[in-house]
Amino acid sequence: MENPNKSAGILAMAATAFLWSIAGLFIKVIDWNPIAIAGMRSFIASIVILIYLKRPVIHLSFPQIAAAIANAATMLLFVSANKTTTAANAIILQYIAPVSTAFIGAFLLKERTRIEHFVAIPVVAAGMIVMFFDELGGGRFFGNVLAVMSAITFGFYFVFMRMQKDGSPLESILLSHWLTAGICVIISFFLPLPHVTAK
Numbered sequence: 001m002e003n004p005n006k007s008a009g010i011l012a013m014a015a016t017a018f019l020w021s022i023a024g025l026f027i028k029v030i031d032w033n034p035i036a037i038a039g040m041r042s043f044i045a046s047i048v049i050l051i052y053l054k055r056p057v058i059h060l061s062f063p064q065i066a067a068a069i070a071n072a073a074t075m076l077l078f079v080s081a082n083k084t085t086t087a088a089n090a091i092i093l094q095y096i097a098p099v100s101t102a103f104i105g106a107f108l109l110k111e112r113t114r115i116e117h118f119v120a121i122p123v124v125a126a127g128m129i130v131m132f133f134d135e136l137g138g139g140r141f142f143g144n145v146l147a148v149m150s151a152i153t154f155g156f157y158f159v160f161m162r163m164q165k166d167g168s169p170l171e172s173i174l175l176s177h178w179l180t181a182g183i184c185v186i187i188s189f190f191l192p193l194p195h196v197t198a199k
C-alpha cells in the first residue's frame with residue numbers, strides 16, 4: 001500500500017510547480033512596477049504565513065537571517081526579471097538554482113558533489129548560451145541577467161534553509177517577506193503610486 005504522506009508530498013510538489021509557473025504570468029499581467037508587485041505579494045504572503053505559524057520562533061541566528069536575506073533577494077530579482085524578460089526565460093533560468101545549490105552546499109556545508117552535478121554544468125551553460133544569444137539584440141539581456149542572479153540567490157537560500165533543517169526554517173520565509181515588503185515600501189516612496197484596476 002502506498003504511503004499517503006508520499007502521495008500528499010507528490011501532489012504538493014505538482015501544485016507548487018503549477019503555481020510557480022503561473023507566477024510569471026500574473027506578474028506580467030499586473031501593470032505595476034516590479035517593486036510594487038514584490039512588496040504587495042510579500043505583504044500578503046507574510047499575513048498568510050503568520051496565521052499559519054501563530055507563534056513564530058525568531059531567534060535571529062545566522063542561518064535564519066541569511067536565508068531570509070537570500071530569499072528576499074530572490075523574490076525581488078525574480079519579479080524584476082519577469083518584467084524585463086519573458087516569463088518563460090525568467091522561470092527557465094531559475095532552473096540553474098539546483099546546480100548552484102549543489103556547489104554552494106559543497107562549499108558551505110561540506111557536502112560532497114556528485115558526478116551529475118559536474119555533468120549538469122555544461123548542459124546548463126549550453127542552455128544559457130542559446131537563450132542569451134537569442135536575446136542579446138532583443139532588449140531582454142538585462143532581464144536574463146536578473147533571472148540568473150535570482151537563481152544564484154535561490155541556491156544560497158536553499159543552503160541556508162538546510163543549515164536549520166532541525167530548527168524552524170519557516171520563520172526565515174516570514175522574515176524574508178517582511179524584509180521584502182519593508183524594502184519595497186521605502187523604495188515606493190520615490191516611485192509613482194500603482195493604479196488598482198480590475199485586471
